[in-house]
Amino acid sequence: xxxxxxxxxxxxxxxxxxxxxxxxxxxxxxxxxxxxxxxxxxxxxxxxxxxxxxxxxxxxxxxxxxxxxxxxxxxxxxxxxxxxxxxxxxxxxxxxxxxxxxxxx
Amino acid sequence: xxxxxxxxxxxxxxxxxxxxxxxxxxxxxxxxxxxxxxxxxxxxxxxxxxxxxxxxxxxxxxxxxxxxxxxxxxxxxxxxxxxxxxxxxxxxxxxxxxxxxxxxxxxxxxxxxxxxxxxxxxxxxxxxxxxxxxxxxxxxxxxxxxxxxxxxxxxxxxxxxxxxxxxxxxxxxxxxxxxxxxxxxxxxxxxxxxxxxxxxxxxxxxxxxxxxxxxxxxxxxxxxxxxxxxxxxxxxxxxxxxxxxxxxxxxxxxxxxxxxxxxxxxxxxxxxxxxxxxxxxxxxxxxxxxxxxxxxxxxxxxxxxxxxxxxxxxxxxxxxxxxxxxxxxxxxxxxxxxxxxxxxxxxxxxxxxxxxxxxxxxxxxxxxxxxxxxxxxxxxxxxxxxxxxxxxxxxxxxxxxxxxxxxxxxxxxxxxxxxxxxxxxxxxxxxxxxxxxxxxxxxxxxxxxxxxxxxxxxxxxxxxxxxxx
Ligand SMILES: [Zn+2]
Numbered sequence: 001x002x003x004x005x006x007x008x009x010x011x012x013x014x015x016x017x018x019x020x021x022x023x024x025x026x027x028x029x030x031x032x033x034x035x036x037x038x039x040x041x042x043x044x045x046x047x048x049x050x051x052x053x054x055x056x057x058x059x060x061x062x063x064x065x066x067x068x069x070x071x072x073x074x075x076x077x078x079x080x081x082x083x084x085x086x087x088x089x090x091x092x093x094x095x096x097x098x099x100x101x102x103x104x105x
Numbered sequence: 106x107x108x109x110x111x112x113x114x115x116x117x118x119x120x121x122x123x124x125x126x127x128x129x130x131x132x133x134x135x136x137x138x139x140x141x142x143x144x145x146x147x148x149x150x151x152x153x154x155x156x157x158x159x160x161x162x163x164x165x166x167x168x169x170x171x172x173x174x175x176x177x178x179x180x181x182x183x184x185x186x187x188x189x190x191x192x193x194x195x196x197x198x199x200x201x202x203x204x205x206x207x208x209x210x211x212x213x214x215x216x217x218x219x220x221x222x223x224x225x226x227x228x229x230x231x232x233x234x235x236x237x238x239x240x241x242x243x244x245x246x247x248x249x250x251x252x253x254x255x256x257x258x259x260x261x262x263x264x265x266x267x268x269x270x271x272x273x274x275x276x277x278x279x280x281x282x283x284x285x286x287x288x289x290x291x292x293x294x295x296x297x298x299x300x301x302x303x304x305x306x307x308x309x310x311x312x313x314x315x316x317x318x319x320x321x322x323x324x325x326x327x328x329x330x331x332x333x334x335x336x337x338x339x340x341x342x343x344x345x346x347x348x349x350x351x352x353x354x355x356x357x358x359x360x361x362x363x364x365x366x367x368x369x370x371x372x373x374x375x376x377x378x379x380x381x382x383x384x385x386x387x388x389x390x391x392x393x394x395x396x397x398x399x400x401x402x403x404x405x406x407x408x409x410x411x412x413x414x415x416x417x418x419x420x421x422x423x424x425x426x427x428x429x430x431x432x433x434x435x436x437x438x439x440x441x442x443x444x445x446x447x448x449x450x451x452x453x454x455x456x457x458x459x460x461x462x463x464x465x466x467x468x469x470x471x472x473x474x475x476x477x478x479x480x481x482x483x484x485x486x487x488x489x490x491x492x493x494x495x496x497x498x499x500x501x502x503x504x505x506x507x508x509x510x511x512x513x514x515x516x517x518x519x520x521x522x523x524x525x526x527x528x529x530x531x532x533x534x535x536x537x538x539x540x541x542x543x544x545x546x547x548x549x550x551x552x553x554x555x556x557x558x559x560x561x562x563x564x565x566x567x568x569x570x571x572x573x574x
Contacts, residue, residue, distance in 0.1 A: 016398060017330060018358060027403075056497065060356050070352025072396070074409050081412040099398060099409075101348065102325035102332050104360040104443065105214040105302040105370060 008032040009040065009092050013049070017100035019071060024055045033090070042073065043086040045096070061098075072099045135569070146255045156263050158279040164289055167276050170229040172203050180272070184226050197386030198226065204385040205229040207291060209282060209310060210300035211236075211258035213245035213360070213370030214324045214377060216265075218298055220248055221378035223266040227385065229274040230266065231294060234258040235281040235442075241574070245360075245367030281441060282306065284430035287313040296381050299323040300374065302359060302443035304351055305433040309441070311336060311344035312430055315421045320390065322380050324373040327363050329401035331373035333392050334411070335380055337421065341394035346415040351437040359443040369401050447558075450536040455543075457554050459562045462526060472524040473512045477538045482530065486560065486572040496534040500541040513549055525553045530574075532559035 013029045020027045033040050033048065043065060050058055060068065066086055067073060073080040074097040080088060090096070159167060176184075176198060187193050193201075206227055208215045211234035222230060236258050238249040248265040249258065259277030266275045282290060291297055291313050299310050299321055307323070314321040320338035325331065337343045376397065380390045396409040420427045434441055457465075465472055476487055477496040487493075492512060494505040509525075516523045525542065529535040535555035542553050556563075564571040 016400065017332070018327065018363070059353075063353075068353060068356060069350035070348060070356060072347070072409075077407070078410045079412045082410070097409075099332075099396075100356070101352070102327045102330060103302065103304050103307065103357055104327040104363065104365055105210050105212050105300050105325055 008034050009090065011090060011092070011094045011096060013053070014095065014097040015100075016097065017102055019061065019098050019100040022056055022061050023053055029053060040090040041086060042075075042080065042088050042090065042096070045090060046086075067098065070101050072101065073097070074099065156260060156267075156275070156277055158257060158260060158277050160278070160280045161286055164286065167231070167293060168229075168274055170203070170205055170274055173199060175199070176202070180226065183270075187225065192388055193386050197388070200387055201382060201385045202226050202228045204296065205231070205294040206296045206298065206381055206385070207231040207233065207294035208298045208300055209233045209306065210302060211246070211248075211262045212242065212300065212302060213326060213365065213367065214300035214374040215298070216246045216248040216262065217371045217374030218300060218324075218378040218381070219262050219266060220269060221375060222381060223270045223273045223275070225378075225382050226270065227273060227382075229276070229294075231276045231278060231290070232259045232262045233278040233280065233282055233290070234262075235279065241361075245365060245370050247367070247371065282309060282313075283441070284309065284432060287430060288317060291317050291319060294319065296384055297321050298377050298381060300377070303439065303441055304354075304357055305437040305439055305441040307344060308351065308436060309430065309433045312420050312427060315343050315345075315425075316429070320384055322377045322384070322390070324370075324377040326370035326373045327358060327360060327365055329366055329369055331369050331397075331399040331401070333373055333376050333380070333397040333399075334395065335384075335390040335393045338384065338390055339393045340414065342412060342414045343418060343421040345420050346413075346418045347411060349415075349419070354437070354439040357439065359445065361443065361445050366401065369399070372399060372401070445531055445533075447531060448533050448536065451539055451555060455539060455554050456536075456557045457526065458557050459566050462556050462563075463567045465524075465526075470524070471516050471520045472526055473509065473516065475509060475525060475527045475538070475542075477527060477529045477534050482574075485574055488528065488560075488563070491528075494538075496529070496538060499538045500545050510546075510549070513546070513551055517550060522550045522552050525551050526556055527553065528556040528563075529559045531561055532557055535559060 010030065010032050013031060015023050015027055046062060046065065050062060054061060062068060075083050075088060076095050176195060181188065184198055188195060188198055204227055206222055208219050208230065211232050219230060219232060238254050238256050238258055238261050240254055242249055249261045253261045257277065257279045259279050263275045263277045266273055278290065287309055297310060297314050297319050299307060301307060310321060314337050321336040323336055324333050380392055384390050394411050394413060396411055398407045398409060414421060416422055419425060440446065474488060474491050476483060476491045476493050477499055479495050480493065483493050492508050494509060498505055513523045513525065527535040527538045532555065539553050539555045560571065561573060564573045
């Protein structure tokens with residue numbers, strides 16, 4: 001484990017606005033992505049998340065290869081739209097947040 | 106022999122008659138109680154309402170706001186603590202007094218924002234809500250009061266505002282906004298607050314504000330979390346720039362299903378009021394092109410930089426394809442309310458009524474009862490002898506499912522087929538659970554049905570003492 005986290009890339013994932021309920025109610029996940037020949041884009045990360053973190057009902061989080069409508073994705077507190085969305089290349093220590101928008105009042 | 110038979114018959118009839126009479130007299134008591142409640146409500150209602158409610162028929166009659174150019178002495182005294190703030194000053198205060206604000210939704214967000222805007226001396230305040238005050242509102246919708254239960258929410262907020270600052274022109278709209286009236290209502294105001302509780306109205310307000318050029322101060326809250334963004338101002342994005350496609354209805358949770366701690370919308374509504382006052386006084390909004398995310402459990406406020414206006418936004422770009430309001434319930438696939446809806450997944454032979462279930466209990470028929478609500482809800486109330494399997498656990502391999510199978514096993518000695526009844530709060534989850542269980546337990550001698558209308562119907566029809574939430 002120690003070795004893989006040294007060669008891999010450490011990032012933080014956060015889920016809020018109710019999205020955490022699909023991840024065992026855990027809001028913050030420190031994860032390590034294995035070294036890979038192709039770059040870790042968010043597109044690739046979403047597949048990893050689905051296979052490794054998502055606990056239930058994937059359709060409430062994903063739609064096709066991207067997040068479902070109503071979920072905002074932020075990289076280091078900035079809207080992913082400013083960074084290339086699915087194609088953004090993840091860097092060491094990135095903080096990626098998935099926020100489900102709320103509608104209650 | 107004949108005499109004997111006829112006398113048994115008479116006995117049966119007598120018992121039946123007695124039971125019938127008893128049931129009917131209980132019914133009469135219930136009706137009397139209900140009537141008394143309605144009469145009291147009606148009396149209070151008449152005493153309360155000295156303001157004219159606006160609806161679709163008298164939309165054009167709303168009072169205008171007379172523009173002021175200097176502050177009265179009473180206003181100077183009242184607002185002195187904010188007047189001496191250089192960012193506000195006399196100029197800012199006059200601007201605030203000349204501003205008309207429309208608050209859509211007189212609930213958990215609308216109440217705090219309305220009262221702080223009124224306190225700050227906003228000129229005119231429109232309050233839109235189609236609903237009446239209920240007991241379950243009071244933990245978060247703090248302008249309503251126990252003696253205003255049953256009153257229109259818009260009227261209730263107006264009453265509260267008049268009590269705090271009688272110089273505010275307050276206009277209660279007892280109606281829901283839709284694509285045929287929203288523009289006409291919004292046009293009369295300078296700033297709009299989205300304090301609503303559903304997706305369809307959020308898109309409606311966005312488009313109406315884009316089309317009329319009004320800033321939209323949007324807030325939302327659920328559980329322990331809240332969010333704020335100001336749309337359509339200072340060249341920032343609109344709601345559709347961020348969310349071009351509405352969320353699938355099954356991913357949207359309302360306050361009655363998800364729960365909310367009252368102070369959380371309180372905090373968010375106050376921030377909406379603050380942003381509104383900054384726009385009104387000329388300071389400008391902070392959460393334009395930004396999203397505030399408040400997490401009350403972690404105690405964190407996080408500000409996120411959002412995308413700018415989308416060049417191809419269907420409503421706010423230079424070449425919009427939406428130039429008038431559309432059908433938002435259709436667009437979102439959901440109703441413009443946050444009322445829990447009832448679904449029908451099962452055919453009638455797979456369901457029983459609460460009356461029938463009450464009879465099964467009374468006559469002590471062998472059966473197994475499964476409640477699929479969360480453990481937290483089980484703590485509030487439950488029927489006797491229930492096996493709890495939360496809906497997310499139904500059909501999975503776990504202790505609860507094991508308990509159910511054991512309970513069924515035990516009864517197979519007593520009856521040929523074991524009736525299993527599934528209950529929840531409203532009778533929606535219980536139906537999905539029946540579908541899963543029927544498939545999963547198909548090799549067992551069981552009949553699985555859901556109790557139609559759930560514990561809400563149980564409380565309504567069988568046991569008025571049973572808690573409702
Ligand atoms: Zn837009």
